[in-house]
Amino acid sequence: MESALACSSFQFLCMITLLLLSFLSMQPTTSATEFSIKEATVQDIQLAFQKNQLTSRQLVEFYLNQIKLQNPILKGVLEVNPDALTQADVADKERKDKTAGSLSRLHGIPILVKDNIATKDKLNTTAGSFALLGSVVPRDAGVVTKLRKAGAIILGKATLSEWAHFRSFGAPSGWSARGGQGKNPYTLGEPCGSSSGSAISVAANLVTVSLGTETDGSILCPSSYNSVVGIKPTVGLTSRAGVVPISPRQDTVGPICRTVSDAVYVLETIAGVDTFDKATIEASKYIPKGGYAQYLKKDGLRGKRLGIVRQYYDFQDGTFLNETFKLHLETLRQRGAVLVDNLKIENIDEIMSDGSEEIALSFEFKLSLNSYLKDLVASPVKSLADVIAFNEKNSKLEKLEYGQDVMLQAEKTNGIGKAEKQALLNMTRLSKNGFEKLMKRKKLDAVVTPFSSFSNILAIGGYPGVSVPAGYEKNEPFGICFGGLKGSEPKLIEIAYSFEQATLIRKPPPIRKFGVVMV
Numbered sequence: 001m002e003s004a005l006a007c008s009s010f011q012f013l014c015m016i017t018l019l020l021l022s023f024l025s026m027q028p029t030t031s032a033t034e035f036s037i038k039e040a041t042v043q044d045i046q047l048a049f050q051k052n053q054l055t056s057r058q059l060v061e062f063y064l065n066q067i068k069l070q071n072p073i074l075k076g077v078l079e080v081n082p083d084a085l086t087q088a089d090v091a092d093k094e095r096k097d098k099t100a101g102s103l104s105r106l107h108g109i110p111i112l113v114k115d116n117i118a119t120k121d122k123l124n125t126t127a128g129s130f131a132l133l134g135s136v137v138p139r140d141a142g143v144v145t146k147l148r149k150a151g152a153i154i155l156g157k158a159t160l161s162e163w164a165h166f167r168s169f170g171a172p173s174g175w176s177a178r179g180g181q182g183k184n185p186y187t188l189g190e191p192c193g194s195s196s197g198s199a200i201s202v203a204a205n206l207v208t209v210s211l212g213t214e215t216d217g218s219i220l221c222p223s224s225y226n227s228v229v230g231i232k233p234t235v236g237l238t239s240r241a242g243v244v245p246i247s248p249r250q251d252t253v254g255p256i257c258r259t260v261s262d263a264v265y266v267l268e269t270i271a272g273v274d275t276f277d278k279a280t281i282e283a284s285k286y287i288p289k290g291g292y293a294q295y296l297k298k299d300g301l302r303g304k305r306l307g308i309v310r311q312y313y314d315f316q317d318g319t320f321l322n323e324t325f326k327l328h329l330e331t332l333r334q335r336g337a338v339l340v341d342n343l344k345i346e347n348i349d350e351i352m353s354d355g356s357e358e359i360a361l362s363f364e365f366k367l368s369l370n371s372y373l374k375d376l377v378a379s380p381v382k383s384l385a386d387v388i389a390f391n392e393k394n395s396k397l398e399k400l401e402y403g404q405d406v407m408l409q410a411e412k413t414n415g416i417g418k419a420e421k422q423a424l425l426n427m428t429r430l431s432k433n434g435f436e437k438l439m440k441r442k443k444l445d446a447v448v449t450p451f452s453s454f455s456n457i458l459a460i461g462g463y464p465g466v467s468v469p470a471g472y473e474k475n476e477p478f479g480i481c482f483g484g485l486k487g488s489e490p491k492l493i494e495i496a497y498s499f500e501q502a503t504l505i506r507k508p509p510p511i512r513k514f515g516v517v518m519v
């Protein structure tokens, strides 16, 4: 972000500018109404549009101010779209010209996309790395095409763990060379990654909604840490075309938002066939007629069978968490869910100790990244080997002290050999004999776990999951996760929405500027 850079070099000037901006942002943004942009949902905003209480331009201006104010500390936003205000004006004009009701729910709504999701505009797409700065993408990512078609405003790019945390496991979560260290707005500590910036930014009201990506935990974990809602869709339900890849077998693009309904509106917009990602054709059979919003039912928990895998509730120090989750389980029961307790995933020990995921991701990353880079119109790096060499050469800029062990490991792979085949077979077998068997035998609609502790089970099988805010321990937020079989998004949405509406736990973080907490 430009102002963030300017801040480090011209601290004083920057402070004056920001103080001025913060003064401006204290002025009421809309006059004589009760509508407040902070914490506003998509539905609130659409209603305000309809009543002429708000324009997309005012909305974008509000977020741009918040970004200027808070982003130097939080570092959730990597780049702001220079065309965002123009896009807002177009949306405002379209709304005037067209009849209400003919427009998409995301029309005129600002969205941030993770910096590994390509946009063919003035924004860079770099996965947080200087190695991709100046690369020219051939086209918008499939999900971005769908967002633009719906009339959403691309507000900018969100920060992330560099390369979606596939450079080195030694690099801190939420850190990238271009974006710096993203901060959890509640604690100023760990935001979790790799879709850290997406979660930070919606949590801190820097934008209405956002997109993240997940290979293993990267939507569910930051959502849990930053007290927001994340949907990790079934692999293939949303297009991965134009997304800097790790694994076509596990990668998925999904919404990170403040509420379940906002996340569902985004999911509904981005799900579906994209000819640039063949997996979307097969997965489109999962998309229900009439879309996902019909599953936003307050009584969605009634009759649902929820599995409790005890292992995930064994907290080491956990009186408080035990008590909280006991209460949550009680709430689920009171709302009509049947809890099927004391379950075990039969082969869980094998899953945890088996190295198959690591082996598979390693060779898949090399193949798919090389193919992504080859598809670029122009780029300083054309292969994984080039990226590794770039990091070596620019070791200061890229903080090579964090290492690039994951990339080096991947570079050593050579396509699908015997070990790789075995690893792929193992994961299919482990999923079938583990999670799928449990779900089918016990006739479960979902498994419910604290935090995102279930993410690797969901990852290796391509299964969906939803994370919903579940509480705060001291000031640290944590979530609850519902995971299910492929294509079970309708059920997961019913469960997640019903739980959210029964508890309404999320509260916004304090506003952060220069480390000073503004209430």
Ligand SMILES: *[C@@H]1O[C@H](CO)[C@@H](O)[C@H](O)[C@H]1NC(C)=O
Pocket (backbone or CB within 6 Å): 079, 080, 081, 082, 122, 123, 124, 133, 134
């Ligand atoms: C993209 O990167 C270039 C090179 O650093 C920079 O000049 C430009 O401002 C960036 N674009 C945006 C929208 O920030």
Ligand SMILES: *[C@@H]1O[C@H](CO)[C@@H](O)[C@H](O)[C@H]1NC(C)=O
Pocket (backbone or CB within 6 Å): 313, 314, 315, 317, 318, 319, 322
């Ligand atoms: C928390 O729950 C686990 C298992 O459910 C139990 O073993 C442990 O003793 C509990 N801890 C506390 C402090 O109650």
Ligand SMILES: *[C@@H]1O[C@H](CO)[C@@H](O)[C@H](O)[C@H]1NC(C)=O
Pocket (backbone or CB within 6 Å): 354, 355, 356, 359, 419, 422, 423, 426
């Ligand atoms: C996969 O399964 C086979 C057979 O059970 C086992 O020998 C092997 O260790 C497993 N893991 C990997 C990474 O191949």
